[in-house]
Amino acid sequence: MxxxxxxxxxxxxxxxxxxxxxSGSMLNAAVQMLIAALFAMAxxxxxxxxxxxxxxxxxxxxxxxxxxVHAMNAFGGEGLLPTPLLPLVGGxxxxxxxxxxxxxSTKRTGVYFAMITLALAELLxxxxxxxxxxxxxxxxxxxxxxxxxxxxxxxxxxxxxLTLVWTxxxxxxxxxxSKTPLGRLALGLRENAHRLRFLGYNTHALGTLIFAIxxxxxxxxxxxxxxxxxxxxxxxxxxxxxxxxxxxxFIGGVRVFLGxxxxxxxxxxFGHVTSDLTRxxxxxxxxxxxxxxxxxxxxxxxxxxxxxxxxSGEGLARTLGTVLARLVSxxxxxxxxxxxxxxxxxxxxxxxxxxxxxxxxxxIALFSYDWAPLSVSPWAFGLxxxxxxxALVTMVNRRVAARKEAQA
Amino acid sequence: xxxxxxxxxxVHKSFGEAxxxxxxxxDVIPGERHAVIGPNGAGKSTLFHLCSGQFAPTExxxxxxxxxxxxxxxxxxxxxxxxxxxxxxxxxxxVTVFENLRLAVMRKHNLQFVFWRSAARLRLVNEEVDDLxxxxxxxxxxxxxxxxxxxxxxxxxxxxxxxxSDPQVILLDEPMAGMSHEETDYTAGxxxxxxxGRTLLIVEHDMSVVFSLAHRISxxxxxxxxxxxxxxxxxxxxxxxxxxxxxxxA
Numbered sequence: 001m002x003x004x005x006x007x008x009x010x011x012x013x014x015x016x017x018x019x020x021x022x023s024g025s026m027l028n029a030a031v032q033m034l035i036a037a038l039f040a041m042a043x044x045x046x047x048x049x050x051x052x053x054x055x056x057x058x059x060x061x062x063x064x065x066x067x068x069v070h071a072m073n074a075f076g077g078e079g080l081l082p083t084p085l086l087p088l089v090g091g092x093x094x095x096x097x098x099x100x101x102x103x104x105s106t107k108r109t110g111v112y113f114a115m116i117t118l119a120l121a122e123l124l125x126x127x128x129x130x131x132x133x134x135x136x137x138x139x140x141x142x143x144x145x146x147x148x149x150x151x152x153x154x155x156x157x158x159x160x161x162l163t164l165v166w167t168x169x170x171x172x173x174x175x176x177x178s179k180t181p182l183g184r185l186a187l188g189l190r191e192n193a194h195r196l197r198f199l200g201y202n203t204h205a206l207g208t209l210i211f212a213i214x215x216x217x218x219x220x221x222x223x224x225x226x227x228x229x230x231x232x233x234x235x236x237x238x239x240x241x242x243x244x245x246x247x248x249x250f251i252g253g254v255r256v257f258l259g260x261x262x263x264x265x266x267x268x269x270f271g272h273v274t275s276d277l278t279r280x281x282x283x284x285x286x287x288x289x290x291x292x293x294x295x296x297x298x299x300x301x302x303x304x305x306x307x308x309x310x311x312s313g314e315g316l317a318r319t320l321g322t323v324l325a326r327l328v329s330x331x332x333x334x335x336x337x338x339x340x341x342x343x344x345x346x347x348x349x350x351x352x353x354x355x356x357x358x359x360x361x362x363x364i365a366l367f368s369y370d371w372a373p374l375s376v377s378p379w380a381f382g383l384x385x386x387x388x389x390x391a392l393v394t395m396v397n398r399r400v401a402a403r404k405e406a407q408a
Numbered sequence: 409x410x411x412x413x414x415x416x417x418x419v420h421k422s423f424g425e426a427x428x429x430x431x432x433x434x435d436v437i438p439g440e441r442h443a444v445i446g447p448n449g450a451g452k453s454t455l456f457h458l459c460s461g462q463f464a465p466t467e468x469x470x471x472x473x474x475x476x477x478x479x480x481x482x483x484x485x486x487x488x489x490x491x492x493x494x495x496x497x498x499x500x501x502x503v504t505v506f507e508n509l510r511l512a513v514m515r516k517h518n519l520q521f522v523f524w525r526s527a528a529r530l531r532l533v534n535e536e537v538d539d540l541x542x543x544x545x546x547x548x549x550x551x552x553x554x555x556x557x558x559x560x561x562x563x564x565x566x567x568x569x570x571x572x573s574d575p576q577v578i579l580l581d582e583p584m585a586g587m588s589h590e591e592t593d594y595t596a597g598x599x600x601x602x603x604x605g606r607t608l609l610i611v612e613h614d615m616s617v618v619f620s621l622a623h624r625i626s627x628x629x630x631x632x633x634x635x636x637x638x639x640x641x642x643x644x645x646x647x648x649x650x651x652x653x654x655x656x657x658a
Contacts, residue, residue: 176526181519184527188511191500198460198498200486200515200573209521 015164019157029272031160033265034167035224040249040264041171042217047246048254049178050210051190052106053114056121057218058241063097063124064090064219065226065236066135072143072227082148087166087223094219095212102211106204109193121242128234140233143226163224170217171261177213178257186210247289253299262301280345284338314403325396333389340382342366347373411474413438413607414459414490414577419468419478421451421458421631428454429465430631436577441608443618446628447651452611453495455628456581459609460492461485472577486515492579493570495611497562501555505546508554508565509537512572536572543602544568560591564598571602578603580610584617596621619643627651 019027039061046052064087071089075081081089105116128135135141145153152158177183185206188196193203226232245264252263267285274281296303312319346352346364355362363370364378371378412435421429428451436442444452457463459470464479471477477485500508510527513536514520528534541547544564549557554565563583570578583599584592596617599608612618618625619639626636629651635642642648 177523179526179528180523181514181525181527181530182521182523184507184511185514185520187503187507188500191502192498195494195498195500195569196511198482198486198492198494199512199569200483201520202483206520213523 012168015168019160024156027156027160029269031156031163031228032272033268034163035221035228036245036248036264036268037261038167038170038224038264039218039221039245040252040260041174041258042214042221043245043249044254044257044260045174045177045186045217046211046214047249048256048260049183049190050186050207050214052109052207052211053246054105054117054211054214054242055114055239055246056101056117056119056242057215057245058237058239059101059121059124060094060098060215060218061222061225061241061245062128062232062234062237064094064222065232066141066222067093067219068223069141069143069226069230069232070134072145072230073141076146078146078148083145083153083227084149084151084162086227087220090219090221090223090226091216092219094222095216097219098212098215099208102208102215106207106211118239118242121237122239125234125237125239128237135234136232138233140231142231144230145227159228163228166220166224170220171258174217175257182206182209247285250299251289251292253302253305255298256302256305259299259301263299266300278342278345280341283341313407322396322400326393329389329392329396331389332392333386336382336385336387336389339367339385340379343371343373343378343382410438412436412471413473414609415469415471416455416459417469417471419455419458419465419470421454421463421466428631429458432468432628432631432633434626434633434636436607436609437624438576438607439605440623441603441610441621443610443612443622443625444628445612445615445618445625450628451631452628453581454631456492456579456609456611459485460490460579486573486575489576490579491570491573491575491577493566493581493583495581495585497559497566499554499562499565499569501553503554504551505554505557505565506537506541506550509540509568509572510534512569513537513540516573540568540571543571544598560587560595563587563595567595567598567602575606577607577609580608580612582611582613584612584614592617 014021018030022030039057042060043054043057046054046057068086068090071081071086072083101117101120105113105120108116129137145159147153153162178186185196185201188201189203189206189210193207196206197203222236225236244267248264248267249260250263251267252261253259267288270288271281271285274284278284292299298306312322314322343364343366346366352362352364361373363372365371366378371381414434414436416432416434419429419432420427432455444455446452454463458465458478461477461480461482461484469476469478472485472488472490475488477488477490480488500511503511510533513533514527514530517530517533519530519533538547541550544567546557546561546564546568549561554562557565567580567583570580580599584595587595592614599610599621610618610622622639624636624638625642626633627642627645627648628634634651635645635648637645
């Protein structure tokens with residue numbers, strides 16, 4: 001891991017240079033990715049480090065988002081709370097609501113803890129439409145970013161840098177936190193709360209505090225979100241926001257420090273790209289989650305870290321060769337699967353079926369060819385590619401296993 | 409005889425209809441190694457749970473340094489100078505041996521809600537952890553994940569964590585359970601070393617360990633302490649033979 005500081009430096013440099021490297025739409029996606037990364041890191045502190053799986057983190061994200069919008073309106077981006085400091089309000093409200101919710105939910109552990117967090121978040125979500133002064137009803141609450149400190153905050157670039165600074169500082173703070181006595185106790189809470197109690201620690205207070213700190217960073221992420229879109233609507237309290245952060249964090253690897261951030265950023269990027277290309281992008285997201293959990297249960301980053309720590313012992317060239325062979329075979333299988341899914345989606349779509357008259361099924365254009373749905377060719381093509389890909393990857397795996405056996 | 413450091417007075421514990429501990433009386437003298445033996449189901453573990461605060465007694469008093477601790481929570485009992493190990497290995501498996509001990513040591517220094525200092529720079533804490541590592545002979549395993557230790561190493565770690573709060577009284581619940589002969593000898597030596605200057609109350613099934621290690625032995629049968637005395641007294645006690653030792657010899 002001796003290259004870690006260098007890698008970090010390069011990443012930060014690229015992030016700083018990003019506005020000059022990519023298009024506006026991509027930069028907008030980058031803002032979303034940063035926010036998702038920070039939100040996932042907040043969740044990762046609670047779930048990965050302290051072992052408490054929250055199903056209701058949208059609540060603290062949402063509370064932070066609304067607090068920031070109200071503060072934007074109240075202060076006009078001046079005085080005590082100039083625009084760049086508005087995320088502090090999100091953090092503070094996150095912290096307070098986290099203390100409150102954490103006090104109740106950390107009285108239980110495991111499934112019961114998860115259920116309480118879910119219930120509290122749903123309670124807020126159900127309540128929000130009725131509290132029009134706070135949550136603004138259907139229309140939500142909107143505001144404007146005002147200039148401060150000589151920065152306009154009107155352009156996307158300004159917003160990007162605001163988000164970048166807050167995200168990096170927050171992740172830095174989370175890293176430092178993990179090194180403090182309280183941060184180490186989070187691990188103890190995850191590993192064996194019972195033992196911690198017998199050592200004389202107050203596990204309920206510890207759990208509450210860690211919950212609150214996690215909620216605080218979720219609140220900062222929420223504030224950045226509402227500052228980015230200059231509005232907040234009670235849809236940010238919906239359960240799919242809570243679910244997304246769970247899935248993202250696990251895909252990245254919830255137990256390695258930057259795992260959740262990378263998971264959050266990657267899946268947001270994935271959503272940004274695929275939601276323009278296909279209607280069933282959520283299905284793909286789900287499939288990715290299931291596959292990662294089945295074959296890489298440590299998550300993408302977790303698995304990478306594990307491989308770097310315990311190399312296969314086959315040398316760099318051979319390992320890279322194996323990885324490449326696997327990736328190519330999997331890409332073939334994935335292409336076959338995507339083809340089948342997309343074709344099915346089109347066949348099953350109401351628009352297409354409205355066009356089916358007297359048993360004539362018109363051709364469907366997919367990947368710049370026209371395919372007849374009643375002929376064998378599209379199905380054979382998709383299934384065939386999928387089968388070939390899986391066969392190839394099985395072959396690669398068998399060879400690796402045979403080599404290992406020969407060594408042993 | 410000096411005043412007992414730990415004293416059970418007419419302690420009674422029942423779970424509904426089941427009377428597990430019936431009128432137990434026990435005095436543990438400061439500095440002694442005191443063993444509790446008894447057949448399976450006699451209530452030895454329950455007795456430990458009562459002393460360490462996991463259960464509250466239904467009736468009776470438990471005095472630690474003359475103050476009643478009956479009904480106090482485990483954390484409070486620990487703060488008053490009584491620490492225990494568990495029959496089932498009870499460590500933090502997913503973190504390093506060093507971290508296990510550091511978590512245990514930090515409590516003594518009242519480091520709980522501290523998020524403005526680096527744990528790596530707590531000089532005193534880290535020195536104490538190194539000290540403990542030497543005592544339990546795990547120095548070269550410091551950076552190993554606790555889950556990857558051998559069974560007896562895990563038991564040593566468990567004992568190390570019990571020591572971390574620098575308790576006056578240590579309760580060890582079957583520290584040799586499931587160990588080979590070599591491991592048992594090794595652990596017995598370790599216990600002898602680390603209990604120097606402290607008071608030990610131990611539950612153990614291995615009679616050779618009990619009789620060589622303990623200054624005094626109490627025999628618990630069906631929730632009652634039927635005899636307390638030196639190993640020789642206990643060997644010669646007719647009631648004990650009948651209730652327990654004879655049964656085992658047969």
